[in-house]
Every structure is written in structure tokens, then in C-alpha cells.
Amino acid sequence: MLSDMSTNRPAASATPTPTATTATPTTAPRRVHDDAPDTASRFARLVALEEGPERDAVRDEIVTAWLPMAHRIAGRFRDRGEAIEDLRQVAALGLVKAVDRFDPERGAFESYAVPTITGEIKRHFRDRMWALRVPRRVQELRNKVRVARRELAQSPGAPEPSVADLAARTGLTEEEVGAGLEALESFSTLSLDAEAPSGDDGYSLADTLGAADSSFDVVVDRESAKEGLRRLPERERAILYMRFFEDMTQSRIADQLGISQMHVSRLISRSCERVRNEALR
Numbered sequence: 001m002l003s004d005m006s007t008n009r010p011a012a013s014a015t016p017t018p019t020a021t022t023a024t025p026t027t028a029p030r031r032v033h034d035d036a037p038d039t040a041s042r043f044a045r046l047v048a049l050e051e052g053p054e055r056d057a058v059r060d061e062i063v064t065a066w067l068p069m070a071h072r073i074a075g076r077f078r079d080r081g082e083a084i085e086d087l088r089q090v091a092a093l094g095l096v097k098a099v100d101r102f103d104p105e106r107g108a109f110e111s112y113a114v115p116t117i118t119g120e121i122k123r124h125f126r127d128r129m130w131a132l133r134v135p136r137r138v139q140e141l142r143n144k145v146r147v148a149r150r151e152l153a154q155s156p157g158a159p160e161p162s163v164a165d166l167a168a169r170t171g172l173t174e175e176e177v178g179a180g181l182e183a184l185e186s187f188s189t190l191s192l193d194a195e196a197p198s199g200d201d202g203y204s205l206a207d208t209l210g211a212a213d214s215s216f217d218v219v220v221d222r223e224s225a226k227e228g229l230r231r232l233p234e235r236e237r238a239i240l241y242m243r244f245f246e247d248m249t250q251s252r253i254a255d256q257l258g259i260s261q262m263h264v265s266r267l268i269s270r271s272c273e274r275v276r277n278e279a280l281r
Helices: 002-008 040-048 053-075 084-101 109-129 136-152 163-170 174-184 215-230 234-244 250-257 261-280
Strands: none
Touching: 040 053, 053 084, 053 109, 084 109, 136 163, 136 174, 163 174, 215 261, 234 250, 234 261, 250 261
């Protein structure tokens, strides 16, 4: 009977099994900083306006709205030898350039402004802060070495990294690391009036500099005259030796050689002129 009931029972309609839907990957939203205001409408208005007071006012509004972001970027470069107020001024200049050059159709303003402002600050350090003019390649080596040295010295009690350690960290050669280390000392200069670090004797760095030796000119002159003297006849060489090395008078030379004093004078003049011409060739 149970089998009959099970046989006569109407078949249950098949319930459709829910199909799994393919998950759509969600794109992580772009990070928006607290100092990144929404100025899209003002940029659209700025582009549409002609040059004039109204456009300048809209431009100033945009710059003012984004100024906190420029100050935040400037703060990343503090403690590098430049006052934070000056860095903020440089960042503000970069912000103005970014506003003037930005095309709203090419994306978000923040994506364009951040590298523009950062580049302006880095250019300021490169062109204005170096006491010595250092090639850009050497400046880049300096920055890599500085970062690597700071990273290697972060651990408490870590020794000062060697040139080999810095080379392994940066992927540079030891020669390039050496150039970067030298550039680290070229960022600022010391006045020659500063006291010498070797003691408390009051001497300045300028006191340690040598002076030009006038004897060098004599050495140059002698070497230049040697060839001309070698080419003189023996008697003329003897006359010049007696006159200029033994300090003999022309009369005494004439008596010793059995010639007149006037002839000695002519020979000295002619020989000196010949040696001079040889030296100036």
C-alpha cells in the first residue's frame, strides 16, 4: 500500500539549482588623501575662461585648495639642510606650475601634481643647495649611497657600513660608491676663515694653504734656456758663464780672453738674444 501511494504520488517539479555567479573583481579605490580636495568643477571652469581677473581668481582658489598637499610633500624633505619654510615656498611654486599645465581630460590632478611638486623640490636641492657644482650623475650616486648607509645603520649597534657593504646594497661598483661618499662631503663647504680642527691655536684653514714658490719660475726659465746654451760656440758659453755665474766684469773677461771690453759686450748681447729666441720657439 505504501508502494502504491509512492507510485501514485505526483512527481515533484524540479527546482532549478541556483547557478554560481562569476565574481567580478573589484578594483581597489585610489587612495585619496585628506588634503586632496575635489576641484574638478573649478578646473573645468578654469579651462573655459579667457585670460583675465576672473580666471586668475579661479586659479588662485585651486592653488589655495591644494596648498596643504604641497606642504605635506615639502615635509618629506625636512632635515636635509634647508629650512622647511623655504621648502614650502618651492613646493608652492611647483603647485602653481602643475595648475597651469594640467589638462583635466588626462586624469586626476593629484596624479599629475605630486611628481611635478616633488621634481621642483629635487631640482631646488640640485641647483641651489650644493655648495660645489657636482654633475647630476654624481648627485644620483650620492643619494643612493646616503639611503643605503642609512638603511644598513638602522639596526642598534650596527657598525658603520664599509664600501663593499654599500656596493652590495646599491648594486654599484666600489669606485661609484667612493664617488658618492665624496659627494656627501661636497653638499656644504667650510669657510677658509674657520678655525682649523687640529687644535686651539687660533689658526684658520687659510693659514694651512701654501703660497706660490717664485723659484718655480727660475726652474722653468733654466730648463727653457738649456738647449739654446748648448748650441752656442764654446767661447760664448764661457763668456756667459763668467759673466752670470762667476759675476766677473766685462773688463776682467776681456783681459782674461785677450779681447776688447766692447767685443765682450757685443758677444754677451748676441748670445743672450740667441738663447732667448731658442727658448721662445
